[in-house]
Amino acid sequence: MKAIVHILEQDFRNFFRYKWWLVGLISMNLADLFIMAIVYNKMLSTSVQAQITSYFNFFAPGLAVTGLFASAFMIGREINMERRREVHHYMLSLPMTRLELAIGRVLAGGLRGMLYMSPLLATCFIFLGLPSIWEFFLILAVLFLLAIGISGLSIAIAVSTSSLEKFITARGLVYYTLFFCSSVFYPLSLIQDLGKEGKFPAVLVTLAEINPLSTASDMIRNFLLGSPPFLFSSLLSVLAFSAIFTFGAAFAYMKIIERK
């Protein structure tokens, strides 16, 4: 356990080395909310307006999830760089087990994501209202599970790609697939309607429905805005995503970095 704490400490120190980069990232996220979402408010059709009332309110929870994704994914970039510069030999020489090292890295990525996302979530609460205490803890728990799943996913990609370009390309593919097939930017009902009309492939509609990013965004919206409807059973997708990528990444990290 002590070894994991050391890894967390080291990864948090690295995280704060990029503080200006984080400031830049937060300002980009806030530009999305305070410019793009405000302008889109004026463009909603009456049918969409009847569903979501205000795009600003709809998008604010989605933005917290977007920020969580971007920051939790940063650990992958660092691990990819360590692999290319062969820093991983040093990491492997540390007096800790491979499992502690791997779990420490996945946890650190997730916790860093939570830390980065907190001002965005706070912005959400300021503008949309506060959830009840139990809802608040459930939001934190679900976002934490999501964050470690994303961190695991990025580590799995980082150790499987040999160059920064390949890592960035893979990150782009994952980002666009997960975000555009989710309810982060638009209501799930719109995607489902497009699916019924045959304008959107059924497989992508299903992906949007089981996407953990949709689950997390819609859960926060339900708690803060009262819609869309939220089923607790949908949390299974977040649990499955988190379990698969946390353990999958830990395993991949242990096996692949030992090999090189």
Add this chain to the structure above:
Amino acid sequence: MAVPDYFRYYVSGLSVMTLYSAAIFIGFDIYEEAEHGVFEYLLSLPVSRRQLVLGRSIGGGLRSFIYVGPLIAISLYVIGAINPLSFLVSLFALFLFSFGVSGMSITIAVMIKSSDRFDIFMGVLDALIVRLSTAMYPLATVQAANPVYGGIASFNPVTFAADLFRWGTGIEAITTLNNPLLPLLGIIAFFSFFTFVGVVIYDRRIEGGGWQ
């Protein structure tokens, strides 16, 4: 204030946004060259600084055009029939826009001299310059949302490029662009400023091979 046929509107804006992002990349190349010592080699070549910056701006612009070419082709297919003369004018404007963005990227890169700070700065600039433009939404909507945003969007090179591209491809009815001459002049001013000011800054900042 829903936009009729937002799909076509967005597709044309997407081409301009991608062109902007691709043209910015030349700045990252400058850092890579500095890191690998190629910078000193370039300075030792028998070309003037002006030729070097101009060549790099045009090279960066052309490169991004080649990169975005397939997307522009898809956009044209989606948008449909066009007036060839208007389209040529708008394509020329996009070329100037692309060279101007490359020049801007080079200018900022040699001024900042830190790849991390450059990365942050360009990220913030990208967030603001694209969102405060008509790439994703019409100017009237931006103005209705916030007059300050509308004011900034009116003088944004991304707005000029997006509006001209839409005008050239024949969907100006959506953009309500009254006079294409104004955005064209705006693009020319943007290109001239960053190309010629870029030469002066480049000259002052890198002479003697001092990158540090």
